[in-house]
Amino acid sequence: MGRSTSSMQLTRAADYAVRVMVHLAKQPAAERALLPTLAHATGAPESFLSKVLQGLCRAGFIQSRRGQAGGFEIQPAGRTASMRQVIEAIDGPIFLNVCMMSGNSCNRKNFCPAHPVWVRAQEAMIGVLNSSTVADLAAQTLVPQAQIARAK
Amino acid sequence: MGRSTSSMQLTRAADYAVRVMVHLAKQPAAERALLPTLAHATGAPESFLSKVLQGLCRAGFIQSRRGQAGGFEIQPAGRTASMRQVIEAIDGPIFLNVCMMSGNSCNRKNFCPAHPVWVRAQEAMIGVLNSSTVADLAAQTLVPQAQIARAK
Numbered sequence: 001m002g003r004s005t006s007s008m009q010l011t012r013a014a015d016y017a018v019r020v021m022v023h024l025a026k027q028p029a030a031e032r033a034l035l036p037t038l039a040h041a042t043g044a045p046e047s048f049l050s051k052v053l054q055g056l057c058r059a060g061f062i063q064s065r066r067g068q069a070g071g072f073e074i075q076p077a078g079r080t081a082s083m084r085q086v087i088e089a090i091d092g093p094i095f096l097n098v099c100m101m102s103g104n105s106c107n108r109k110n111f112c113p114a115h116p117v118w119v120r121a122q123e124a125m126i127g128v129l130n131s132s133t134v135a136d137l138a139a140q141t142l143v144p145q146a147q148i149a150r151a152k
Numbered sequence: 153m154g155r156s157t158s159s160m161q162l163t164r165a166a167d168y169a170v171r172v173m174v175h176l177a178k179q180p181a182a183e184r185a186l187l188p189t190l191a192h193a194t195g196a197p198e199s200f201l202s203k204v205l206q207g208l209c210r211a212g213f214i215q216s217r218r219g220q221a222g223g224f225e226i227q228p229a230g231r232t233a234s235m236r237q238v239i240e241a242i243d244g245p246i247f248l249n250v251c252m253m254s255g256n257s258c259n260r261k262n263f264c265p266a267h268p269v270w271v272r273a274q275e276a277m278i279g280v281l282n283s284s285t286v287a288d289l290a291a292q293t294l295v296p297q298a299q300i301a302r303a304k
Contacts, residue, residue, distance in 0.1 A: 007243035
């Protein structure tokens with residue numbers, strides 16, 4: 001009940017996942033990045049980021065290569081992934097309220113006047129997170145750099 | 153990182169707060185409800201609900217009276233409170249991501265392409281939660297009962 005409760009908040013893991021995906025999408029094609037570089041770029045502790053990267057590998061959004069010229073590389077499915085997909089790869093499905101989890105049938109659903117509001121609030125939020133892909137975000141960061149290059 | 157992480161999820165306390173506010177708003181004017189009645193109506197454990205009720209009292213949304221005919225009673229500010237206000241009275245301000253907390257300045261804010269998306273996603277969700285008041289929700293629940301009464 002304290003003010004420290006984090007309600008409706010993205011986990012740090014999912015936040016770092018978005019950061020690292022955008023960073024990898026900005027790399028030149030087929031270039032790989034090592035864990036320390038990614039930790040520096042995202043501001044995440046290496047050991048924590050390592051678990052996030054494992055989750056992104058499992059989702060097929062990135063690949064990890066060993067040996068010389070090894071490191072993490074973005075995959076096509078990672079470029080086209082939406083922010084929602086990146087978040088859900090790490091945190092599992094987004095549900096604003098427990099009553100909205102599939103398989104978790106709330107016995108108040110039929111008469112609860114709040115239920116449709118939770119549904120609408122979740123749809124509004126997810127709609128925004130669906131509409132931005134990793135590639136979109138990476139392109140947006142590049143805009144200022146391109147402008148600087150053109151201005152020179 | 154496990155699938156049990158609850159990302160962007162309302163706390164149980166805030167969920168019960170909305171339930172209890174709607175229940176109290178449906179009571180006849182100046183009628184008071186006792187803790188066991190409210191616990192039964194909301195499906196919340198009494199000890200847990202008691203803390204939620206304290207938070208709602210502090211916010212000025214309900215009042216607790218002692219003695220005979222004592223109990224919890226909704227206040228005018230409670231009827232006009234939005235779902236967002238009820239949630240925030242219990243959980244504190246809603247922030248989809250830590251970088252959006254006031255006073256918590258993220259040093260990536262100026263170049264982070266994800267930041268504006270978090271802002272838009274939060275605004276979309278909060279817009280919905282702002283638009284429904286406790287009185288609105290209570291009125292919606294009453295509709296079926298009124299229809300039954302008319303049909304008799």
